[in-house]
Amino acid sequence: MRALVTGGSAGLGQALCARLLADGFHVTNLDRDLPDQASTAEYVRCDLSSRDAVDKALMTLTSSDGFDLVIFNAGISATGKFEEISTSSHARIIAVNAEAPISLCAGLMKAGKIDNGARVGFVSSLSHFTGYPGAASYAASKDALAVYAKAVRKVWQKQLGIKVTVVFPGPLKTDHAARHAPDGADAEKRMAPNDAAKLILRDIKRGKAHSMPGVAARIFAFLGQIAPKVMTFAMKKLIYSKLDKTVAD
Amino acid sequence: MRRKILITGGSSGIGLALANRLSARHDVMVTGSRDRSKITEVFSPNLIYVQASQSDPKAAVKIIAEALLKAGWVKLDNVVLNAGTGFAVKNAIDDVERVRQTIDINSTATILLSRTLYPWLAKAEGTLTIVGSVAHKGQALFPVYAASKGALHGFVRALRSEWRGRVAVQILHPGPTKTDMHAKAGHDAGRLHSIFINPSSMAAMMEYAMSSKRSPLSLSFLKYYLGGSIMGKSL
Numbered sequence: 001m002r003a004l005v006t007g008g009s010a011g012l013g014q015a016l017c018a019r020l021l022a023d024g025f026h027v028t029n030l031d032r033d034l035p036d037q038a039s040t041a042e043y044v045r046c047d048l049s050s051r052d053a054v055d056k057a058l059m060t061l062t063s064s065d066g067f068d069l070v071i072f073n074a075g076i077s078a079t080g081k082f083e084e085i086s087t088s089s090h091a092r093i094i095a096v097n098a099e100a101p102i103s104l105c106a107g108l109m110k111a112g113k114i115d116n117g118a119r120v121g122f123v124s125s126l127s128h129f130t131g132y133p134g135a136a137s138y139a140a141s142k143d144a145l146a147v148y149a150k151a152v153r154k155v156w157q158k159q160l161g162i163k164v165t166v167v168f169p170g171p172l173k174t175d176h177a178a179r180h181a182p183d184g185a186d187a188e189k190r191m192a193p194n195d196a197a198k199l200i201l202r203d204i205k206r207g208k209a210h211s212m213p214g215v216a217a218r219i220f221a222f223l224g225q226i227a228p229k230v231m232t233f234a235m236k237k238l239i240y241s242k243l244d245k246t247v248a249d
Numbered sequence: 250m251r252r253k254i255l256i257t258g259g260s261s262g263i264g265l266a267l268a269n270r271l272s273a274r275h276d277v278m279v280t281g282s283r284d285r286s287k288i289t290e291v292f293s294p295n296l297i298y299v300q301a302s303q304s305d306p307k308a309a310v311k312i313i314a315e316a317l318l319k320a321g322w323v324k325l326d327n328v329v330l331n332a333g334t335g336f337a338v339k340n341a342i343d344d345v346e347r348v349r350q351t352i353d354i355n356s357t358a359t360i361l362l363s364r365t366l367y368p369w370l371a372k373a374e375g376t377l378t379i380v381g382s383v384a385h386k387g388q389a390l391f392p393v394y395a396a397s398k399g400a401l402h403g404f405v406r407a408l409r410s411e412w413r414g415r416v417a418v419q420i421l422h423p424g425p426t427k428t429d430m431h432a433k434a435g436h437d438a439g440r441l442h443s444i445f446i447n448p449s450s451m452a453a454m455m456e457y458a459m460s461s462k463r464s465p466l467s468l469s470f471l472k473y474y475l476g477g478s479i480m481g482k483s484l
């Protein structure tokens with residue numbers, strides 16, 4: 001069994017790789033940086049903000065056997081007032097979070113390297129349900145993934161038996177989340193990446209359309225669906241009005 | 250009040266119909282990627298045309314900002330980010346180059362323009378209108394197109410909240426409209442095409458939606474048959 005995980009060198013991606021390795025998968029980790037911890041996963045270096053790098057990675061990935069499980073997890077963020085974040089940062093967010101995973105997925109599919117019956121996961125964000133004032137381009141990029149997954153899901157399942165899952169993680173205890181949360185936000189309420197990875201993999205293997213690891217994530221998604229405007233307002237109070245810094249990865 | 254209005258993707262279809270309609274009472278600048286001489290539809294002589302290809306989002310933003318400065322426009326009452334493209338695909342598998350092109354033109358350029366035009370809009374306490382599509386929830390015939398429009402939906406949701414009280418931000422999701430888009434997309438709607446909404450009716454619905462400043466609004470058959478193109482407040 002062969003798995004591909006993007007952004008597997010840290011945070012949630014690293015936890016996903018570790019679990020897949022323990023499950024006996026041959027794992028390929030596509031990341032810009034070397035892994036934080038030693039890992040037996042195969043490492044393919046790729047800066048997802050560069051089209052040349054993505055093309056090269058696609059050449060490498062399509063020159064070996066196909067994958068049974070692929071998780072597009074890598075992502076960056078920029079938080080702050082929209083008009084105070086540079087155009088380059090906004091462009092990078094769309095490139096890394098939306099364009100690169102969709103290009104990689106489409107490229108692998110075109111080359112027939114996502115095997116029949118495989119599982120594909122896209123890590124989106126709960127902001128798909130709640131809105132995310134203070135991270136408008138991040139929200140845009142994550143919505144692109146959720147909608148792309150929804151667009152392809154039925155056809156791929158019917159014709160190739162490939163099941164596509166969108167993952168909507170809530171706040172995780174990763175370096176990424178800590179950098180972008182307002183100061184003083186309570187880290188203890190966040191889920192450990194390892195626990196999230198377990199739930200996410202279970203859902204992806206089962207081929208569920210959505211994966212919302214944890215009760216908090218499910219409550220947020222539910223509230224966002226029944227009262228979208230109220231939720232966006234709440235997010236503004238919770239996050240935007242407390243933003244004291246502009247942070248771009 | 251005579252408004253200053255910028256419309257991207259105003260060299261054909263919905264954008265041009267809206268520009269022609271508004272040009273009788275307002276100052277309108279339109280953009281497109283083609284050369285001015287390649288515009289085939291009726292083009293009001295009152296319109297200012299700027300050639301700015303959004304295939305290179307950063308370059309397009311620069312050209313448009315320079316054109317505004319050159320025209321001496323210091324504020325914008327309305328900005329309509331309407332330029333868009335899409336490609337129909339088989340088995341929901343897009344071509345990588347087209348993934349990039351679609352996201353650049355539809356999503357990235359739109360986001361960068363919103364960012365760069367902020368001072369113009371803020372000065373007029375204006376309205377930023379972004380054109381999505383009813384496909385923004387996902388459609389197997391155009392997965393990346395749907396994703397690029399889904400991105401705009403989430404973008405507007407966040408930005409509308411951020412800019413509340415300064416600049417109104419809205420997204421309009423047109424339904425199937427009789428423009429060249431479908432032929433360019435490589436999608437033959439066949440006999441269905443004849444029931445698509447006329448660009449001029451769509452433009453009317455858009456103008457009324459712009460003056461309402463509400464968001465998100467779906468401008469499709471239901472609204473059309475309920476009289477959406479003949480009833481509303483003009484700008």
Ligand SMILES: NC(=O)c1ccc[n+]([C@@H]2O[C@H](COP(=O)([O-])OP(=O)(O)OC[C@H]3O[C@@H](n4cnc5c(N)ncnc54)[C@H](OP(=O)(O)O)[C@@H]3O)[C@@H](O)[C@H]2O)c1
Pocket residue numbers: 257258259260261262263264280281282283284301302303304331332333334354380381382383422423424425426427428429430431433
């Ligand atoms: N027609 C429909 O059924 C429908 C339904 C829902 C949403 N929409 C949306 O409505 C908007 C207008 O579409 P339309 O139906 O009027 O189609 P259209 O007639 O093809 O017009 C598209 C406009 O976008 C411009 N554009 C395309 N690529 C560009 C690029 N690379 N750089 C700059 N401008 C570019 C075009 O200019 P050039 O040709 O000069 O490049 C043209 O002015 C699009 O955002 C579309 O997604 C259309």
